Amino acid sequence: MDAPQLKTSLPGPRAKALIARDGAVVSPSYTRSYPFVMARGVGAAVEDVDGNVFLDCAAGIAVNSTGHSHPDVVAAIVEQASKFLHMSGTDFYYEPQVRLAEAMNAIAPWQGQTRSFFSNSGTEAIEAAIKLARYHTKRYGIIGFLGGFHGRTLGSLSVTSSKAIQRRGFGPPLGGVYHAPFPNPYRSPAGQSEEECVAASVDFIEDQIFVHLVSPDEVAAVVVEPIQGEGGYVVPPVSFFERLREMTRRHGILLVVDEVQSGMGRTGKMFGIEHFGVEPDVVAVAKGVASGLPLGVTTARAEVMAWPSGSHANTFGGNPLSCAAALSTITLLKESLMANAAEVGDHLLQGLRGLGGKHALIGDVRGKGLMLGIELVRDRLTKQRASAERDRLVEECFKRGLLVLGAGRNTLRLSPPLVLTKEQADTAVRIIDESLTAMR
């Protein structure tokens, strides 16, 4: 499928009809930025119900890692479906789940043995990490970061601090959760060095949280995204993780990395944390791990995941279809897609940076691999956030056949399937360029 190819005005008649039906019966809490109604997809191209074809740089929020309906993944799912659909991996045994735990053991971002707990989503993978950290350390405190997103069930929501609307009306949150600033090199005060930017975050934990709020010997875990996703695709300095790792080790605190968005090859390495040269204790993945089937995995050092039978489980986690899809996904990532994410990601980054000279709205272009963000500002000196302009840019891209999403208050994110080609990356740059020009 060549993308884009637009045949109707948007939304087309079939899309309009479905959106009207949705409006009557589906929860209004969902956040739809524009009226795209999916009919089918191939690789990085998607077709809507009216036959319009779009280039997909959203991938169902960074989920379709191997592209839409990759034939190998589909074949693995079909083969598994013909054998059995479910057998509750918490009560019985089946090979796909064991093989996936072995695969996670082989790719985990640290030396040494691991164990894996299976669930169905990112939020559950984080819930498991929070419970495991509390169980293992016999401590209650959790430290998260402002702007972080970890999910919307009540435990993970308490660590999430992305948008107030996500927490509003659902309080009180879990007790014992404290938030520190996340180091954002683009938004650190003028003249501040990288060390000072990192210190403003890690020193806040040591000199404020540990002094005024909670003793470090009552803190179970630091939960952190290697690259903040929903927060605006913010890449912290390398020394942030060096300091966090040193600090958590010194106090016997677990370092939990939330790789739900940054993991599974998206950044050009299997896990985002591998760009920062430190080894965490627990890693949580979901989204791209099974190419679109629901799966969450919480992988921990074997000595940490030593909770007894009955302490944590669920019915569907590690469903055999999801495990089959994940095994096929991991094979594809290792064979070629992780390398493609690095190469095409670099190409896309250069292309987007090239637009900076032409469009004053572009304040910053950043990211790793195919996890890229463009932060829009009204003024490059004051860095005033161009939030309405970002929303408009997302819509203008849609009108021209490119699916993208916002992230944070004023950032456009590109999180395409990892099969994206350089030609498709050039198409994305061209459409963003044309959209920005149309907004003048």
Ligand SMILES: Cc1ncc(COP(=O)(O)O)c(C=O)c1O
């Ligand atoms: C970093 C991160 N953690 C956790 C989650 C929650 O995942 P889910 O929506 O599958 O519950 C998300 C979702 O966007 C995420 O980006």
